[in-house]
Amino acid sequence: MRKIKELVIEKSLLTSALITIAVTIGIILVLSIETFRFFSEVSIIDFFTDTQWTPLFTEKHFGILPLLSGTLLTSFIAIAFALPVGLSISIYLSEYAPKSFRKTIKPLLELLASVPTVVYGFFALVVVTPFLQGIFPNLSGFNSLSAGIVMGIMIIPYISSISEDALHAVPKELREAAFGMGATKLQTAFKVIVPAASSGIIVSIILAISRAIGETMIVAIAAGQQPRLTLDPTVPIETITAYIVQVSLGDVQHGSMEYRTIFAAGITLFVFTFLLNSLSYWIRKKYQEKYE
Amino acid sequence: MNSIQKNRLKDQAFKYWGICCTCMGLALLIIFIGDILIDGIQRIDWGFITSLPSRKPEKSGIYTALMGSIWILFFTTIIAFPIGVAAGIYLEEYGKKNKLAGILEINISNLAGVPSIIYGLLGLEVFVRIMNLGASVLAGSLTLSLLILPIVIVATRESIKAVPSSIKDASYALGASKWQTIWYQILPASSGGILTGVILALSRAVGETAPLIVVGALAYVPFAPESPMDEFSVLPIQIFNWISRPQHGFIENAAAAIIILLFITFMMNGIAVYFRNKWQSKWK
Numbered sequence: 338m339r340k341i342k343e344l345v346i347e348k349s350l351l352t353s354a355l356i357t358i359a360v361t362i363g364i365i366l367v368l369s370i371e372t373f374r375f376f377s378e379v380s381i382i383d384f385f386t387d388t389q390w391t392p393l394f395t396e397k398h399f400g401i402l403p404l405l406s407g408t409l410l411t412s413f414i415a416i417a418f419a420l421p422v423g424l425s426i427s428i429y430l431s432e433y434a435p436k437s438f439r440k441t442i443k444p445l446l447e448l449l450a451s452v453p454t455v456v457y458g459f460f461a462l463v464v465v466t467p468f469l470q471g472i473f474p475n476l477s478g479f480n481s482l483s484a485g486i487v488m489g490i491m492i493i494p495y496i497s498s499i500s501e502d503a504l505h506a507v508p509k510e511l512r513e514a515a516f517g518m519g520a521t522k523l524q525t526a527f528k529v530i531v532p533a534a535s536s537g538i539i540v541s542i543i544l545a546i547s548r549a550i551g552e553t554m555i556v557a558i559a560a561g562q563q564p565r566l567t568l569d570p571t572v573p574i575e576t577i578t579a580y581i582v583q584v585s586l587g588d589v590q591h592g593s594m595e596y597r598t599i600f601a602a603g604i605t606l607f608v609f610t611f612l613l614n615s616l617s618y619w620i621r622k623k624y625q626e627k628y629e
Numbered sequence: 630m631n632s633i634q635k636n637r638l639k640d641q642a643f644k645y646w647g648i649c650c651t652c653m654g655l656a657l658l659i660i661f662i663g664d665i666l667i668d669g670i671q672r673i674d675w676g677f678i679t680s681l682p683s684r685k686p687e688k689s690g691i692y693t694a695l696m697g698s699i700w701i702l703f704f705t706t707i708i709a710f711p712i713g714v715a716a717g718i719y720l721e722e723y724g725k726k727n728k729l730a731g732i733l734e735i736n737i738s739n740l741a742g743v744p745s746i747i748y749g750l751l752g753l754e755v756f757v758r759i760m761n762l763g764a765s766v767l768a769g770s771l772t773l774s775l776l777i778l779p780i781v782i783v784a785t786r787e788s789i790k791a792v793p794s795s796i797k798d799a800s801y802a803l804g805a806s807k808w809q810t811i812w813y814q815i816l817p818a819s820s821g822g823i824l825t826g827v828i829l830a831l832s833r834a835v836g837e838t839a840p841l842i843v844v845g846a847l848a849y850v851p852f853a854p855e856s857p858m859d860e861f862s863v864l865p866i867q868i869f870n871w872i873s874r875p876q877h878g879f880i881e882n883a884a885a886a887i888i889i890l891l892f893i894t895f896m897m898n899g900i901a902v903y904f905r906n907k908w909q910s911k912w913k
Binding site: 368526 | 636637639640643644646647648650651653654655657658660661664665668711712713715716718719720723724732733735736737738739740742743744745746747748749750751753754755758775778779782806807808829832833835836837838839842843845848865868869872873880883884887890891894895898902
């Protein structure tokens with residue numbers, strides 16, 4: 338009797354764990370099926386080569402490039418801002434800062450990551466854009482620059498926290514050996530500790546990029562709703578995620594072409610983040626084996 | 630200046646640069662909260678919390694959105710909590726060595742990185758269309774439950790891992806079965822950590838906007854939901870809606886609603902940290 342009870346419990350726990358597999362399969366199926374229907378009406382070559390995305394207009398074009406360029410542009414600005422700042426913070430906290438300072442600062446910085454993204458969107462639109470307009474007078478009210486910078490602020494803790502963990506995990510002996518050779522803290526940090534922790538740092542950067550690509554509310558609020566193929570950070574653009582929000586806010590009929598476009602855009606986003614996440618998982622596993 | 634002095638100088642320069650960057654991060658947090666407080670604090674009063682949304686900014690309130698958030702939070706908790714903890718227990722205590730566990734682990738790590746809006750698309754197709762739940766509280770809660778499931782699972786595993794194996798051994802030595810050991814020893818011992826993880830996951834769910842917009846949550850609902858099948862709005866969507874309106878009064882409303890949203894998220898984070906500290910000190 339007891340054995341049967343134990344077995345039933347184990348199987349029901351297993352079922353809960355299997356739900357996560359069902360979620361992944363569900364995501365892939367849902368995205369693929371609707372995308373398949375999408376490509377029965379739109380040629381796949383147009384999707385990747387057309388330079389316009391206008392599914393909501395009477396003259397329809399279905400080129401993903403403008404949305405993709407918008408996504409990559411805002412992510413690039415975010416990373417360009419967050420990477421130097423985040424890495425400097427992580428090196429400072431791990432190598433220079435007193436222990437007590439590190440212990441209080443780290444959770445405070447992590448608070449930055451717990452702020453809901455819609456709040457960051459407000460910040461970008463109401464505070465950062467007017468501030469930047471004071472410096473660059475021809476900046477539009479909606480632009481990728483301010484959305485990108487605010488997104489950068491949001492992902493600083495991702496880079497600083499995970500990198501700091503990696504730097505902190507480097508064995509003490511390496512540091513002591515470098516100091517013993519007469520190296521300064523800076524030399525030790527950049528020539529010994531950072532290379533030793535490089536895989537952890539790379540993982541943090543990849544996760545931050547993946548987070549930036551999938552970020553929705555900041556760009557939906559502050560970057561605009563005009564898909565265009567440009568590298569100019571001062572004009573309104575539209576990202577993949579912002580497009581999905583724009584369509585969802587309207588009254589979209591199930592089975593219509595507009596309905597399918599959000600799944601085609603969604604699968605593009607999913608493929609990108611999936612590749613980045615798999616890469617970071619792979620690096621993390623390899624790194625763990627190396628150290629143990 | 631010889632090279633030693635030069636190196637020392639560089640070292641000092643980097644130290645101050647590091648302090649600068651760290652302070653900038655904190656300063657941004659402060660500016661940011663300060664600015665929102667200035668914009669919105671005078672707008673918050675009892676009327677703001679208990680009024681329905683309206684076309685006039687000064688008459689608008691967050692009642693329906695706040696109630697929507699509470700409904701969503703309640704159902705997300707009762708769906709994600711048992712499933713997440715059960716899956717965590719399975720991975721940590723039962724399926725540690727087999728191949729399936731390896732696949733599950735890769736899968737969960739990948740799910741944690743899927744953008745939230747993709748969960749929205751999943752929810753739209755599966756819960757709203759196929760299961761025919763409509764844009765209801767239940768469909769929204771199910772979507773958010775899937776979104777926070779990886780966080781709950783990882784937190785559960787970490788907390789179970791931290792329970793000293795001596796406790797487990799002692800329980801087995803007294804003749805307890807595996808499940809008795811888990812239920813009477815491991816779960817009570819790891820409950821602080823699990824609770825911390827669940828609260829953090831829920832604080833993330835409270836702030837989520839994009840997946841609920843995709844699922845079809847409305848910016849304007851005239852009444853607070855009364856059953857899980859009712860249409861709903863949540864605080865972040867109300868904020869998003871007010872931000873996208875041109876009149877200045879709505880920006881003030883948005884700032885005021887943000888203060889309340891931030892208060893809720895920071896409070897949940899604070900409670901989580903409290904539980905973590907209390908639980909950590911238990912094993913020392």
